[in-house]
Amino acid sequence: MKRSIVICGYGNVAVELCKIISKNKNFILNQYDLELQVISVIGAQGQIFEEQGIDLELLVKCGKGSSALKEYAKVKGLNLHGKVIPKGDILVEATPTDLNSGEPGLSYSLEALNQGMDLVFASKGALVTNYKRILDKVKEKGVKLNYSGATAAALPTLDVGENCLSGSNLKSIKGILNGTTNYILSEMTLNKISFEEALEKAQRRGIAEKDPTLDISGFDSACKLVLIVNKVLNKTYDINDVHISGIDKLTNDDIRIAYENGQTIKLIAEASIFDEEISMKVGPVKVLNGKIMASVNGTNKCIIYETDEMGEIFCAGGASDPIGAGAAVLKDIINMYK
Numbered sequence: 001m002k003r004s005i006v007i008c009g010y011g012n013v014a015v016e017l018c019k020i021i022s023k024n025k026n027f028i029l030n031q032y033d034l035e036l037q038v039i040s041v042i043g044a045q046g047q048i049f050e051e052q053g054i055d056l057e058l059l060v061k062c063g064k065g066s067s068a069l070k071e072y073a074k075v076k077g078l079n080l081h082g083k084v085i086p087k088g089d090i091l092v093e094a095t096p097t098d099l100n101s102g103e104p105g106l107s108y109s110l111e112a113l114n115q116g117m118d119l120v121f122a123s124k125g126a127l128v129t130n131y132k133r134i135l136d137k138v139k140e141k142g143v144k145l146n147y148s149g150a151t152a153a154a155l156p157t158l159d160v161g162e163n164c165l166s167g168s169n170l171k172s173i174k175g176i177l178n179g180t181t182n183y184i185l186s187e188m189t190l191n192k193i194s195f196e197e198a199l200e201k202a203q204r205r206g207i208a209e210k211d212p213t214l215d216i217s218g219f220d221s222a223c224k225l226v227l228i229v230n231k232v233l234n235k236t237y238d239i240n241d242v243h244i245s246g247i248d249k250l251t252n253d254d255i256r257i258a259y260e261n262g263q264t265i266k267l268i269a270e271a272s273i274f275d276e277e278i279s280m281k282v283g284p285v286k287v288l289n290g291k292i293m294a295s296v297n298g299t300n301k302c303i304i305y306e307t308d309e310m311g312e313i314f315c316a317g318g319a320s321d322p323i324g325a326g327a328a329v330l331k332d333i334i335n336m337y338k
């Protein structure tokens with residue numbers, strides 16, 4: 001089977017995706033009978049388009065962002081096109097996440113949906129702000145939608161929930177879904193440094209953004225929780241349905257007192273399911289040290305699905321970086337056509 005791909009946003013994740021597709025092209029063809037061809041890459045300043053497929057080996061040598069697209073066009077003697085989505089089979093949305101407007105991913109994905117293309121998101125903005133609108137269109141057009149990259153990247157949050165628990169009753173979904181806050185809390189707990197010192201260390205190591213508000217406020221975890229609940233339980237909740245508190249008010253005394261009582265504080269995202277009612281919250285929780293979540297440290301993340309029939313299913317780890325996110329996008333594409 002041949003599938004053509006249009007990529008929006010040529011940053012860290014898209015570059016890694018192109019590297020993996022280029023490197024594993026033959027393996028993907030032999031193993032999954034899937035021939036993947038990237039026909040267009042759209043950056044903020046325009047688009048490269050080649051109907052017969054972009055030379056990914058050459059593209060990744062050109063660097064990142066719009067400058068890479070311009071360099072590729074120059075080497076190949078192509079013109080840079082406008083930012084209109086060309087007809088392909090799959091749209092990969094990897095532009096920056098804007099949790100207010102959902103743009104530019106919202107417009108790109110709606111344009112692709114109108115053309116009947118399947119969607120794979122690494123970005124969260126469009127899904128968090130306009131989930132119902134996108135889902136309605138996905139159903140109307142009869143296309144596929146995947147977004148593992150937007151829900152904790154390489155950690156298979158959605159795969160486990162959607163595929164491994166079919167037919168079982170879910171009682172709750174709990175997770176440590178944000179690597180930055182888990183790193184800060186681990187540093188405060190294990191190395192006994194203050195919140196400010198731990199945040200500064202995370203920023204120095206490139207783990208936390210310059211503006212870490214979305215992470216430490218719990219908002220990023222809440223976005224991931226809503227997207228997981230919506231896909232696994234076929235709902236259309238939005239971020240306002242989650243009760244959110246962050247870790248910025250935690251002191252070393254809070255951490256120490258918990259530790260002296262055999263507990264470790266973790267930022268937990270949790271959905272409790274009672275028949276049709278689902279209550280969602282994100283906040284710091286004291287976890288007993290013998291419990292498995294207490295031992296998930298550093299930038300690691302995890303998810304626990306609690307079911308009636310299958311008991312608790314725990315999954316942890318997964319690369320928290322652009323390579324892991326690029327690989328998660330590729331996995332979503334392959335799984336769509338298996």
Ligand SMILES: NC(=O)c1ccc[n+]([C@@H]2O[C@H](COP(=O)([O-])OP(=O)(O)OC[C@H]3O[C@@H](n4cnc5c(N)ncnc54)[C@H](OP(=O)(O)O)[C@@H]3O)[C@@H](O)[C@H]2O)c1
Pocket residue numbers: 008009010011012013014042043044045064065066067083093094095096097104122123124125149150153320321322323325
């Ligand atoms: N990095 C990770 O580990 C990771 C993990 C999971 C999910 N994600 C999500 O995946 C998405 C991409 O992440 P990233 O790390 O690759 O971000 P990034 O490096 O900032 O890349 C985004 C790219 O989008 C381009 N862009 C900006 N506005 C655009 C527009 N209007 N149209 C087309 N392209 C536009 C920018 O390039 P030019 O301005 O140069 O064109 C930029 O290179 C984000 O939404 C992020 O939240 C990232």
